[in-house]
Amino acid sequence: MSITSLDLREDILRLKKERNAVILAHNYQTGDIQDIADYVGDSLGLAYRAQETDADVIAFCGVHFMAETAKIVNPNKTVVLPDKDAGCSLEESCPADALEKYINDNKDKNYYVIAYINCSAGVKALCDVICTSGNAVKIVNKAPADRPILFVPDANLGAWVMEQTGRKMDLWQGACYVHVEFTRDSINKIKAEYPDALVVAHPECTTAVRLLADEVCSTEKMVDFCKNAPVKNIIVVTESGMLHRLQKEAPDKNLIPGPTDRCACNDCRYMKMNTMQKLRDCLDKLEPQVNLPEDVRKRAEAPLLKMLEQSK
Numbered sequence: 198m199s200i201t202s203l204d205l206r207e208d209i210l211r212l213k214k215e216r217n218a219v220i221l222a223h224n225y226q227t228g229d230i231q232d233i234a235d236y237v238g239d240s241l242g243l244a245y246r247a248q249e250t251d252a253d254v255i256a257f258c259g260v261h262f263m264a265e266t267a268k269i270v271n272p273n274k275t276v277v278l279p280d281k282d283a284g285c286s287l288e289e290s291c292p293a294d295a296l297e298k299y300i301n302d303n304k305d306k307n308y309y310v311i312a313y314i315n316c317s318a319g320v321k322a323l324c325d326v327i328c329t330s331g332n333a334v335k336i337v338n339k340a341p342a343d344r345p346i347l348f349v350p351d352a353n354l355g356a357w358v359m360e361q362t363g364r365k366m367d368l369w370q371g372a373c374y375v376h377v378e379f380t381r382d383s384i385n386k387i388k389a390e391y392p393d394a395l396v397v398a399h400p401e402c403t404t405a406v407r408l409l410a411d412e413v414c415s416t417e418k419m420v421d422f423c424k425n426a427p428v429k430n431i432i433v434v435t436e437s438g439m440l441h442r443l444q445k446e447a448p449d450k451n452l453i454p455g456p457t458d459r460c461a462c463n464d465c466r467y468m469k470m471n472t473m474q475k476l477r478d479c480l481d482k483l484e485p486q487v488n489l490p491e492d493v494r495k496r497a498e499a500p501l502l503k504m505l506e507q508s509k
Contacts (some may be wrong), residue, residue, distance in 0.1 A: 202229070205473050212480035218254035221246055221267070224416040225468040226258045226436035228232045230476060234258060237261055237442055239417040240314045241329040241508065247271060248505060256480055257487075258471050259376045260285045264487040265318045269497050279475035281485035285315055288399075290371030293319030300347070308347040308367070309340050312500070315373070316350055317397070318489050322496035325503075329414035330354055330400050332508035339507050353377070357400040357407060370450070375436050375465045376401035378457040383408045387432055389458055394430035394453065395420050402434060410434065416442075423447040437462040438469075445482030 198309070213220060221243050222234035222345030231237045236246045240263060245268035257264035258385055260265060262285055264278040283362045300308060300323060312324040313333070321327060328336040337358050346364065348355040350371030359366055379402050388396065388409065397419050398410035407413050412422050416439050423431055424447045432442060441463075443452050454462035479485065489497075 202473065204205065205477055206233060209473065209477050209480060213256075216254045216480055216483070217252050218256050218480055219246075219250045219252035220256045220258065223259035223263060223438075223468065224442050225436040225465055226471060227438060227469060228441040229473050230258045230471060231441055233473070233476075239329065239331055239415050241331045241415070242417055243267075243268070244314070244329070244501070244505065250274075254480070254483065256476060258476060259283070260288075260467050262288045262315060262317060265489065266314060266501065268320075268487045268489055269318060269321070269494050269501055272491070275483055276478040276487045277483055278485055279471040279479045283470040285467055286374040287313070287315040287350050288317050288320075288372050291316055291348060291369055292319055293317055293323065294325055296320055296349060296369070297405055299389060306345055306347075309344040310347045310349065311340065311366075312349050313351045313354055314504075318493055318497045320349065321500055322493050324349075324500045326500045326507065327504040329415065329426055329504075329508075331417050332504065333358045333400075337362045337364055337366070338502060340364070351401055351405055353407075354400045356404060373401040373442075375463055377403055378459070378463055378503055379403070379406045379434050379455055380458055381405040381409065381455050383458045384432070384434060387453060391430045391432065391453060393428055393429055395426050395434050396432045396434060398434035398455070399436075406434060407465075419443060420446050423450055423452065427449065434474070435463075436465045436468060438465075 220234045222237045248270045255267045260283045268276040272359050310324040314329045346366040349367040349369035352368040355368040395411040397412045430451045430454045
């Protein structure tokens with residue numbers, strides 16, 4: 198570690214103390230950010246941490262919709278995001294106005310709308326309940342049996358949930374650009390190199406890739422899978438940041454990043470926009486802040502709290 202990164206680390210910890218801040222980091226953040234965070238986890242775990250924190254400031258190292266989620270359940274706290282441009286292809290695939298129009302055009306269907314947490318506050322405000330990849334099966338199983346479900350925005354996750362629950366749903370055609378880069382060929386190629394390896398994949402992957410996996414689960418559940426796997430070699434098919442966390446939690450395993458057809462691992466350009474320097478600056482200036490119109494925040498809060506309640 199160079200002197201500058203050591204100074205940066207100390208500076209962040211000093212500012213954190215001064216601001217009475219908590220640092221939350223998603224599993225896809227860079228290793229140095231994960232190492233300094235108070236809590237590292239998936240969207241569900243981070244939503245719980247955001248809900249129960251007594252800090253005055255939440256520094257959210259993740260992407261924009263995650264920081265918004267923290268603001269939805271903490272309207273009186275200051276929520277900052279190291280890079281305001283850290284977006285998400287799933288969020289972009291389902292604009293609130295397009296969803297609102299679709300729901301209105303299909304009023305006769307009386308949709309029960311379930312939104313994957315990877316969406317904007319505006320979309321959350323239009324939904325009945327939110328889910329994450331960790332609790333989607335549970336949430337769908339609790340949906341009213343007499344209403345058709347509209348699942349937004351991730352069609353791959355939705356298809357996987359339909360397989361798990363047997364519940365038919367109409368799927369919004371959104372996708373995570375990172376997870377759809379993994380292909381049947383790229384995963385078969387790495388499996389040929391490590392014939393004894395187990396494959397764990399995220400449900401945002403395509404059906405062709407999920408069929409090659411021994412386990413399909415959220416990033417959080419990957420931790421237990423890797424710890425308890427009876428083999429040493431595990432091919433991990435999700436965003437590359439997850440390997441840092443997994444290597445710490447399962448140090449005896451040989452974790453192999455799932456490749457795409459183009460490269461040996463797969464980074465989310467949005468997740469990697471946050472850096473230690475930007476984290477330091479956002480704690481110092483309390484900028485960029487995430488704020489929401491109160492009417493949107495309030496409407497988005499109900500389905501979010503419903504999810505936290507239903508997934509306990």
